[in-house]
Amino acid sequence: MSDHVDIECYTMRPQALFYTRWGFFSYWEALLYRFDGSYPDDPLILRSYKITRLDDHWFYIVH
Numbered sequence: 001m002s003d004h005v006d007i008e009c010y011t012m013r014p015q016a017l018f019y020t021r022w023g024f025f026s027y028w029e030a031l032l033y034r035f036d037g038s039y040p041d042d043p044l045i046l047r048s049y050k051i052t053r054l055d056d057h058w059f060y061i062v063h
Contacts, residue, residue: 013038017045017061032059 006017014035021029032040037057040046048063 012036015040026063028063030061030063032061033057034059 004019004022006019008015008017016033018031018033019028020031021027031054032045034040034057039053040051040059040061045051045061045063048061050060050062052060054060
């Protein structure tokens with residue numbers, strides 16, 4: 001599942017989650033693009049081990 005993309009289009013905050021690695025025990029890594037550049041507010045993402053802002057709109061997530 002390392003080439004899976006999850007796109008969410010809420011009213012004013014579309015985002016795309018590009019999975020780069022998927023492992024055992026719900027481990028995954030992904031690149032997140034937030035249209036408005038805001039910090040992620042999804043509960044699943046906030047439980048992640050590490051969230052790193054790469055650019056104005058991009059985040060690297062280790063869950």
